[in-house]
Amino acid sequence: MPVISALWETEMRRSLxxxxxxxxxxxxxxxxxxxxxxxxxxxxxxxxxxxxxxxxMQLRPTEPLPSQCCGSGCSPCVFDLYHRDLARWExxxxxxxxxxxxxxxSQSCPSKLNPETFVAFCISAMDRLTKDTYRVRFAxxxxxxxxxxxxxxxxxxxxxxxxxxxxxxxxxxxRVGDTAFWRGPFGDFFYKPNQYGELLLLAAGTGLAxxxxxxxxxxxxxxxxxxxxxxxxxxxxxxxxxxxxLQEQARFWNxxxxxxxxxxxxxxxxxxxxxxxxxxxxLGQDLIKELVSCCRRKPFALVCGSAEFxxxxxxxxxxxxxxxxxxxxx
Numbered sequence: 001m002p003v004i005s006a007l008w009e010t011e012m013r014r015s016l017x018x019x020x021x022x023x024x025x026x027x028x029x030x031x032x033x034x035x036x037x038x039x040x041x042x043x044x045x046x047x048x049x050x051x052x053x054x055x056x057m058q059l060r061p062t063e064p065l066p067s068q069c070c071g072s073g074c075s076p077c078v079f080d081l082y083h084r085d086l087a088r089w090e091x092x093x094x095x096x097x098x099x100x101x102x103x104x105x106s107q108s109c110p111s112k113l114n115p116e117t118f119v120a121f122c123i124s125a126m127d128r129l130t131k132d133t134y135r136v137r138f139a140x141x142x143x144x145x146x147x148x149x150x151x152x153x154x155x156x157x158x159x160x161x162x163x164x165x166x167x168x169x170x171x172x173x174x175r176v177g178d179t180a181f182w183r184g185p186f187g188d189f190f191y192k193p194n195q196y197g198e199l200l201l202l203a204a205g206t207g208l209a210x211x212x213x214x215x216x217x218x219x220x221x222x223x224x225x226x227x228x229x230x231x232x233x234x235x236x237x238x239x240x241x242x243x244x245x246l247q248e249q250a251r252f253w254n255x256x257x258x259x260x261x262x263x264x265x266x267x268x269x270x271x272x273x274x275x276x277x278x279x280x281x282x283l284g285q286d287l288i289k290e291l292v293s294c295c296r297r298k299p300f301a302l303v304c305g306s307a308e309f310x311x312x313x314x315x316x317x318x319x320x321x322x323x324x325x326x327x328x329x330x
Contacts, residue, residue: 056093059101061085081116113147118181123174129241133206134171138180150217151210152187189302189328191217197297198227202283202313204305205239208232210330211302212242219252226254227296233260233283233305237270247273260287288316301327 064078092100113119121138129135140146174180191214199218201211211230218224230249234240240259250257259278267275279287292299301322303313310329317327 051096056089059098060089113182113184115184115186118183120179120181123176123178123180126174126176130239132239133241135241136171136174136180138182148185148213150191150214151189152185187330189330193218193221193224194226196226196300198229198295198299200291200295200299200301201228201230202233202288202301202303202305203231204233204283204309207304207306207309207330208242210304212245214302215249215255219249219255228255229258229291229295229299230256231258231260231283231291233262233309235263236261237264237274237278258291283313283316285316285319288313289320292317292320292322299326302330303327304330 061082064082088101092098121140123136124139125137127135187210199214201215203211215228215230218226218228230246232240232246237259240246246257249255257277259274260283261278261280262282265280267278267280270278299322301313301317303310303317305313314327314329318324
């Protein structure tokens with residue numbers, strides 16, 4: 001063996017033996033010091049990459065298409081969310097602080113619903129209440145909460161099925177086990193126990209939907225002494241849905257229910273329990289005045305129905321002496 005090669009081999013062997021005889025912590029310390037020296041360089045390189053114009057443009061929110069807005073006046077609308085996220089992005093970009101993209105963290109309880117993105121829910125039950133009304137129940141996984149407050153509502157829980165409506169035909173095609181996608185909750189009215197002396201609930205057709213959780217939250221709370229007068233407007237007696245629920249609610253000392261039927265004119269065919277509390281025709285100004293005057297306390301009115309119904313009732317409430325801050329239009 002050549003001398004130079006032998007010496008090199010000998011020195012390499014000694015080096016390896018010496019290294020292998022050193023405690024593990026010394027190897028770790030050496031590696032840690034090397035990594036620590038390299039870390040600032042790597043972080044600096046990464047920060048430079050993250051702050052490039054191209055990196056920030058990839059984070060820019062995408063503007064929704066006009067077709068993504070349902071036109072129903074959702075609050076927030078998809079365009080409201082876009083402009084909010086765009087403002088956050090511009091502020092984060094200007095200060096080069098990506099933490100600003102997240103916005104303030106919510107302190108509310110965990111919820112499966114999300115007002116910003118569509119969330120999938122599985123249909124667990126589907127009942128036909130009347131010939132044109134369905135009640136659809138959705139399953140919540142595990143111990144999650146819906147996060148729905150009295151005054152907010154899911155408009156598809158009770159869906160009126162009009163013969164030519166595309167949405168109606170879609171809902172009619174649902175079966176147990178199917179998946180539907182929801183975004184919400186929405187609604188600017190939040191009920192608090194004993195907030196008002198009396199609630200005057202005026203609902204037409206599926207407008208009864210947001211009234212149900214408010215009414216139930218009052219009767220479920222023994223400390224809530226709010227009086228409730230509920231008026232449901234329907235075409236016929238057969239089209240009244242949730243009859244059993246409404247009858248049970250009317251047994252509470254602080255709840256009264258009335259009905260207005262637009263396509264019936266006689267109480268002779270009605271069950272006796274409905275005859276005295278059912279009016280015929282339309283909910284007009286005279287009946288509104290009568291309802292307001294017979295309230296046991298100063299009323300706060302909640303109105304939900306078609307756009308035409310809501311507009312007419314608002315006008316009637318003003319004529320009956322209520323001010324604009326004494327009613328809420330869903």
